[in-house]
Amino acid sequence: MNGAQTMPQTETMVLNLGPQHPSTHGVLRVVLELDGELIVKADPDIGYLHRGIEKMCEFRTYHQCLPLTDRIDYLAGSANNLGFVLAVEKLLGVEVPKRGQYIRVMIAELTRISSHLFWLGTHGHDLGAMTPLFYAFREREKLMDLFEMVWGGRLFPCYFRIGGLAADLPEGFTDQVWEFVETFPKKIEDYENLLTHNRIWIARTKGVGVMSPDEVLDWGWSGPMARGSGVDWDLRRDNPYSRYEDFDFVVPLGSNGDTYDRYLVRMEEMRQSNRIVRQVLENLPSGDINVADPRVALPPKERVYNNIEALINHFLIIEEGVIPPVGEVYQAIEAPKGELGFYIASDGTGHPLRVKIRAPSFANLAALGKLAKGRLLSDLIALIGTMDIVLADVDR
Amino acid sequence: MSAAVEKVQAQFPDEIVEIYEFRGDTTIIIKPERIVEICTLLRDDRETSFRYLSSVAAVDYLPASPRFAVVYHLYSHRNKNRVALKAFLADDAYPSIHSVVPVWSTANWHERECYDLMGIQFRGHPDLRRILTPPECESYFPLRKEIPVRGL
Numbered sequence: 001m002n003g004a005q006t007m008p009q010t011e012t013m014v015l016n017l018g019p020q021h022p023s024t025h026g027v028l029r030v031v032l033e034l035d036g037e038l039i040v041k042a043d044p045d046i047g048y049l050h051r052g053i054e055k056m057c058e059f060r061t062y063h064q065c066l067p068l069t070d071r072i073d074y075l076a077g078s079a080n081n082l083g084f085v086l087a088v089e090k091l092l093g094v095e096v097p098k099r100g101q102y103i104r105v106m107i108a109e110l111t112r113i114s115s116h117l118f119w120l121g122t123h124g125h126d127l128g129a130m131t132p133l134f135y136a137f138r139e140r141e142k143l144m145d146l147f148e149m150v151w152g153g154r155l156f157p158c159y160f161r162i163g164g165l166a167a168d169l170p171e172g173f174t175d176q177v178w179e180f181v182e183t184f185p186k187k188i189e190d191y192e193n194l195l196t197h198n199r200i201w202i203a204r205t206k207g208v209g210v211m212s213p214d215e216v217l218d219w220g221w222s223g224p225m226a227r228g229s230g231v232d233w234d235l236r237r238d239n240p241y242s243r244y245e246d247f248d249f250v251v252p253l254g255s256n257g258d259t260y261d262r263y264l265v266r267m268e269e270m271r272q273s274n275r276i277v278r279q280v281l282e283n284l285p286s287g288d289i290n291v292a293d294p295r296v297a298l299p300p301k302e303r304v305y306n307n308i309e310a311l312i313n314h315f316l317i318i319e320e321g322v323i324p325p326v327g328e329v330y331q332a333i334e335a336p337k338g339e340l341g342f343y344i345a346s347d348g349t350g351h352p353l354r355v356k357i358r359a360p361s362f363a364n365l366a367a368l369g370k371l372a373k374g375r376l377l378s379d380l381i382a383l384i385g386t387m388d389i390v391l392a393d394v395d396r
Numbered sequence: 397m398s399a400a401v402e403k404v405q406a407q408f409p410d411e412i413v414e415i416y417e418f419r420g421d422t423t424i425i426i427k428p429e430r431i432v433e434i435c436t437l438l439r440d441d442r443e444t445s446f447r448y449l450s451s452v453a454a455v456d457y458l459p460a461s462p463r464f465a466v467v468y469h470l471y472s473h474r475n476k477n478r479v480a481l482k483a484f485l486a487d488d489a490y491p492s493i494h495s496v497v498p499v500w501s502t503a504n505w506h507e508r509e510c511y512d513l514m515g516i517q518f519r520g521h522p523d524l525r526r527i528l529t530p531p532e533c534e535s536y537f538p539l540r541k542e543i544p545v546r547g548l
Contacts, residue, residue, distance in 0.1 A: 220500065
């Protein structure tokens with residue numbers, strides 16, 4: 001018998017991963033073409049969580065859009081709120097007082113830590129490390145308690161408002177944040193002890209999903225995904241908003257652009273966020289939290305009850321909302337997952353003409369097919385984990 | 397005046413319709429035909445260096461005509477600045493523009509989204525399929541102004 005006859009004919013197999021699969025972090029479906037365990041082609045199929053947020057915004061006042069933005073990346077609700085209120089404030093041409101901005105920075109950085117903790121727990125769990133999940137969720141739960149003190153809920157804050165904040169910080173809040181800030185660096189050490197030198201972890205992540213800096217720019221990656229490849233870019237530092245220029249922090253960079261380096265980058269980012277929160281606590285100014293313009297921010301409740309003009313202002317903002325001039329703005333922030341941008345076109349009425357949400361998960365996920373090609377099926381799980389996607393952010 | 401505006405003015409003077417600044421954002425409104433060349437120029441020029449495309453957004457200005465516009469938000473990591481390119485599409489019934497996927501790979505999904513939600517045709521796109529809504533949606537595009545927010 002010659003060799004050609006003994007070789008069996010093989011053909012590729014199509015496999016659906018998701019939309020209901022624990023390691024796809026939500027309702028992501030990946031249509032895989034497999035040759036044995038090797039991926040020939042991976043085509044992400046998204047849209048299972050598309051709620052038409054951009055369309056719904058066009059039929060609401062700017063204030064009413066805010067709760068919708070909570071639900072873009074639900075693991076980092078405050079980051080979405082921040083992007084949206086900054087965009088509307090840019091459109092209106094107003095600036096929030098210093099105390100309001102500092103509180104926003106503190107909440108945004110605590111949100112980043114909580115989002116990264118969720119990523120750490122699930123990413124570790126996907127790759128077979130059970131313990132980091134329990135460790136990370138323990139601290140995330142503390143953050144959720146802190147958040148609950150401020151806005152009464154866990155995931156959907158709506159605490160940042162156009163022109164300021166819903167309310168000042170509750171009594172005793174800063175003491176509890178201090179306690180968290182003091183203890184958290186030690187906790188990060190614990191996580192790193194579990195994973196950084198763990199041989200299984202290294203085997204599963206090193207050299208997996210390598211992106212060069214040029215590819216990162218071409219594929220529109222941002223945030224920790226870009227920094228893992230050594231792209232030195234952080235919107236908080238390079239295009240500061242909400243007074244980030246007042247704070248001192250380091251932008252960590254990877255060198256190999258693989259899943260392991262992105263892990264290291266995110267771990268260091270948690271330390272840096274912790275540093276920023278500490279600086280906010282040390283320098284938190286007193287004063288107003290809302291802009292003084294009654295056409296933008298709600299007047300204080302005491303004045304509404306005792307003053308007819310304030311009552312009228314209150315009604316006007318509730319009924320008509322803010323009315324920006326005709327114009328278009330694009331405002332991007334450094335969300336935990338990358339560049340979160342809001343493009344708002346206003347036609348001079350109380351409703352936006354168009355709201356386009358540039359979601360980091362959407363742009364990052366687009367490269368999944370490219371990275372998965374030629375890799376093992378099990379590497380795909382590492383790739384989905386390292387992208388830190390939230391499907392609500394992808395689909396909007 | 398930013399370097400991007402100067403470059404486009406120097407190389408494509410006939411393509412510029414209007415340049416406007418609003419709240420610190422620069423938008424160059426251009427004619428749609430030579431979008432790929434203009435994007436390539438802005439990406440490859442050493443001074444402008446817009447190597448990163450943030451997003452592609454389609455806007456419906458109904459009842460105005462031309463009603464559809466496509467807006468490209470570009471970012472330069474070198475200069476840490478942004479510019480927006482905006483092109484109004486001539487045909488209201490069948491809006492189309494050349495795809496910029498050859499310039500930035502990330503445009504692939506952004507353009508698919510614009511096609512899916514607003515029905516903009518991107519000529520030369522390698523894989524222009526619906527992305528967020530199911531294929532059964534056939535010929536309606538949810539972000540168009542004539543589509544109600546509920547009760548279709």
